[in-house]
Amino acid sequence: MRTLLSAIAIGVQVTMILTLVGVSYGMLGDIAARTRGTGADLMVRPPDSSVIGFSGSMPERLVPLVRETPHISIATGVLQQNVGTIDYIMGIHLHEFDQMSGGFQYESGGPFQAPSDLIVDEVFARSKHVKVGDMVNIGKNWRVCGIVVPGKLSRTFADIAGLQEMYSSTGQITTIFVKTDQPENIPAVMSELNTRLAGYKIYSMEEYVSLISVNNIPELRKFTEVVIGLGLVIGFLVVFLSMYTAVLERTREIGILKALGASPAYILDMLLRETVLLSIAGSIAGFLMSYGARAAMHAFVPTMTTEIVYGWWPYAALIALVASLIGAIYPGLKAARQDAIEALSYD
Amino acid sequence: MIEVRDLKKVYHVGEVDVQALRGVNLNVARGEFVAVVGPSGSGKSTLFHILGGLTPPTSGSIAIDGHDLLKMTDSQRTNLRKTTVGFVFQKYNLLPTLTAEENIEIARHIAGKKAEIDAQFLEVLRMLGIEGRLHHKPRALSGGEQQRVAIARAIVNHPAILLADEPTGNLDSENSHAVLTVLRDLNDRLGQTILMITHDPEAAAYAHRIVHMKDGRIVD
Numbered sequence: 001m002r003t004l005l006s007a008i009a010i011g012v013q014v015t016m017i018l019t020l021v022g023v024s025y026g027m028l029g030d031i032a033a034r035t036r037g038t039g040a041d042l043m044v045r046p047p048d049s050s051v052i053g054f055s056g057s058m059p060e061r062l063v064p065l066v067r068e069t070p071h072i073s074i075a076t077g078v079l080q081q082n083v084g085t086i087d088y089i090m091g092i093h094l095h096e097f098d099q100m101s102g103g104f105q106y107e108s109g110g111p112f113q114a115p116s117d118l119i120v121d122e123v124f125a126r127s128k129h130v131k132v133g134d135m136v137n138i139g140k141n142w143r144v145c146g147i148v149v150p151g152k153l154s155r156t157f158a159d160i161a162g163l164q165e166m167y168s169s170t171g172q173i174t175t176i177f178v179k180t181d182q183p184e185n186i187p188a189v190m191s192e193l194n195t196r197l198a199g200y201k202i203y204s205m206e207e208y209v210s211l212i213s214v215n216n217i218p219e220l221r222k223f224t225e226v227v228i229g230l231g232l233v234i235g236f237l238v239v240f241l242s243m244y245t246a247v248l249e250r251t252r253e254i255g256i257l258k259a260l261g262a263s264p265a266y267i268l269d270m271l272l273r274e275t276v277l278l279s280i281a282g283s284i285a286g287f288l289m290s291y292g293a294r295a296a297m298h299a300f301v302p303t304m305t306t307e308i309v310y311g312w313w314p315y316a317a318l319i320a321l322v323a324s325l326i327g328a329i330y331p332g333l334k335a336a337r338q339d340a341i342e343a344l345s346y347d
Numbered sequence: 348m349i350e351v352r353d354l355k356k357v358y359h360v361g362e363v364d365v366q367a368l369r370g371v372n373l374n375v376a377r378g379e380f381v382a383v384v385g386p387s388g389s390g391k392s393t394l395f396h397i398l399g400g401l402t403p404p405t406s407g408s409i410a411i412d413g414h415d416l417l418k419m420t421d422s423q424r425t426n427l428r429k430t431t432v433g434f435v436f437q438k439y440n441l442l443p444t445l446t447a448e449e450n451i452e453i454a455r456h457i458a459g460k461k462a463e464i465d466a467q468f469l470e471v472l473r474m475l476g477i478e479g480r481l482h483h484k485p486r487a488l489s490g491g492e493q494q495r496v497a498i499a500r501a502i503v504n505h506p507a508i509l510l511a512d513e514p515t516g517n518l519d520s521e522n523s524h525a526v527l528t529v530l531r532d533l534n535d536r537l538g539q540t541i542l543m544i545t546h547d548p549e550a551a552a553y554a555h556r557i558v559h560m561k562d563g564r565i566v567d
Contacts (some may be wrong), residue, residue, distance in 0.1 A: 256440045259401065260500075261429025262457045263422065340401045345442065 006242035011159035013234045014286020018317045019293040020227045024214050026305035032164055032209045037152040039101040040177035041186050043284075044193060045201040049174070050217075057172040058073040064198065067174055069192050071185040074100045076177050077173035078153070079160050083139025089118070089162035091151055100179050101152050106130045111147035115162025118142035121150035129304045140166065146271040155303065197261065230321060234280075234325025239275060247271070254335050256344025264336035271335055276321065283317035348508060348540050349398065356393050356406035356563075360403040367393040369563035380534040380541045382551035385560030391544045392522050394560070395512050399432050400424035412507040418483035435500030437513035441485040447496040447541075448481035452502050458504045468503060471537070475499055475529055491522030495529060501541060503530070508535070511543040515550050529555040534545065 044066060046056035057079075076096035082088045094111055098104065107122055109132035118136065125147045130136050134144050138156065164170045180189050184205055193202045202296040203211070214220050247254070249283075254267060260271075290308060297306040356368040370391045394554045396402045397409065400416060403424070409416045412431050421428065428434075434475050441450045455464070472478045475495040485493050486503050496513060501509055511530065515523035531553050533539040543554060549559045 252440070253442055256442060257453075257457065258425075259399070259434050259436075259440070260427060260454050260457050261425055261427075263425050266457060341396055344436070 002242060002245060005239055006058050006278055006283055009238040010235055010279060010282025011285030011289050013231045014283050014316045014320050015289040015293050017228060017231045017319060018290040018312060020223060020224060021309050022294060022311045023304055024220055025309050026307040030305040032212045034153050036205060037101060039179060040178050041180045041205055042174040042178040042190060043193060043203045043291040047199045049201060053248050058264055060171050060173045063176055065196060066178060069189060071189050072178055073181045074179040075176055076100055077176050078303055079163055079169060080174045081163050081167050087138050089138060089156045089158050090164060091163035092157050093160055100177060104148040107147045107149060115159060116142055117145035119146040119148055119157040119159055120144055121155045122150050123302050124155040137169045184246045222278040229320055232323045235320050238329040239327030243271060243328045247331045249347040251343050253337050257338050258340035259319050259344060268332045268336045270333040272328055275324050279321045279324040283320050287313060348377040348412060350410045352408040354409055355405045356397060357405045367563055371565055373565055378538040380554045382554035382557045383544045384546060384551045384557055386546060389560040390563040392562050395544050399434055399510050400427040402496060408485055423463055427487055431507045433506035433509045434512045435497050435501050435511040437516035439497045440491055443485050443494060444486055446482050447477060450496055451500045451523060452499045454503050472499060474532055490518050491525050494526050508540045508542060513545055
């Protein structure tokens with residue numbers, strides 16, 4: 001029973017790491033896919049912006065300047081307004097955004113009718129249990145006017161003018177999405193925009209999507225490292241306690257082995273082998289539990305897309321193994337140094 | 348086979364020195380079956396532990412099969428237990444999670460022997476009457492059977508000497524007789540040198556020679 005519980009505890013550690021990585025990959029993949037869903041070829045971002053988060057702002061009057069650039073068919077400015085720790089609303093010019101992205105597919109409802117109207121995607125509607133006509137509070141109270149198929153930039157959209165006014169951001173935008181007349185003109189347009197908007201960040205869509213990774217988001221990378229560190233500590237503690245208990249329980253057995261001529265190295269080797277097996281069993285349990293975690297995330301937090309990242313399985317197993325071996329060293333040495341006569345008289 | 352001269356052992360218990368052995372002299376020839384008899388506290392178990400290399404002596408000289416135990420390091424005494432001495436304990440001391448066969452095999456594994464058990468040993472298993480019980484775990488065996496498995500484990504690596512500490516202490520008279528008969532057969536048929544510690548005169552009577560211990564000395 002103790003061994004089973006230890007394996008499950010190691011499995012929880014592995015699941016924790018895999019779920020975090022799965023959420024990171026899933027969320028970033030989702031962001032990349034939704035950004036592609038705008039239909040844009042290029043993006044113009046403020047000079048002080050980061051890759052994720054649409055931070056920084058720039059004047060909306062740059063949009064006409066961009067439109068004047070040769071080979072650009074559509075250019076539209078959007079405002080990402082953060083309204084909580086992770087929630088945000090995307091302010092758009094609906095007509096321009098529809099033109100660029102191919103248009104929203106409404107599952108129910110329709111376009112904005114008033115400044116406080118909100119278009120949400122189906123995932124958001126499901127997670128918040130809202131339907132057209134319902135009021136939803138995201139920073140302020142909004143009326144859901146339309147529910148659309150997901151996959152276009154954001155999960156929540158408002159009319160940009162109303163949003164700018166509500167949040168005192170009149171005349172400010174966070175990104176300009178640009179569509180060229182021909183894909184082969186993208187390099188030339190990029191070059192021209194770099195000249196016209198010196199200091200601003202100009203990304204091709206492919207370039208931008210490739211930047212959406214854990215390694216390019218320092219906060220996420222640090223968070224991942226913290227969780228891996230926690231995983232190491234949990235694995236260490238679980239195996240330490242488990243093996244320490246095992247050594248105490250098996251004091252007499254260790255004495256028997258010593259009487260039979262087992263050296264300290266033999267005893268240590270035996271316990272470390274057991275630890276490796278425990279760690280492998282725990283890792284397998286963790287792999288299986290990560291599917292359960294993904295199903296739970298999908299059911300309870302549908303807005304957090306979670307992937308099973310098979311490439312991380314070896315890393316998670318290695319982390320569990322290292323933590324387990326570190327946890328087994330002290331109990332193993334204690335067992336190896338045990339006095340045979342005292343151990344044999346232990347009841 | 349065993350030469351013990353003026354063997355002394357002092358245990359330090361807190362600030363008190365306890366003299367467990369006060370100058371033991373003992374010779375055991377190859378192929379002999381010797382019983383060491385004495386009351387509790389006479390030093391029998393201490394002698395057993397020293398002869399088995401489980402604890403070092405304080406002074407004197409002690410040689411088993413030509414190996415001087417006084418000069419041995421911990422590692423050399425571990426090696427002695429692996430190759431030269433086999434133990435049988437009062438409480439059997441089988442590993443409870445292993446079958447009888449695995450209990451025997453682990454002794455071979457510790458000794459680094461990978462080959463199959465030889466035909467001679469299979470004959471020994473038949474002699475011990477446990478060849479049909481090898482796949483059972485200790486909890487499914489009677490006390491007598493467990494002790495016979497322990498004897499098989501003790502001699503599987505062909506030790507120069509078999510040390511038995513109260514081997515019938517936990518057995519009824521029927522099983523005691525069976526175990527002691529097995530020990531005497533091992534001695535008679537295989538020439539196994541045996542040193543048995545007991546406080547039971549009836550058990551001691553199975554040996555070729557009986558020596559008595561009292562207050563940390565051999566008294567006759």
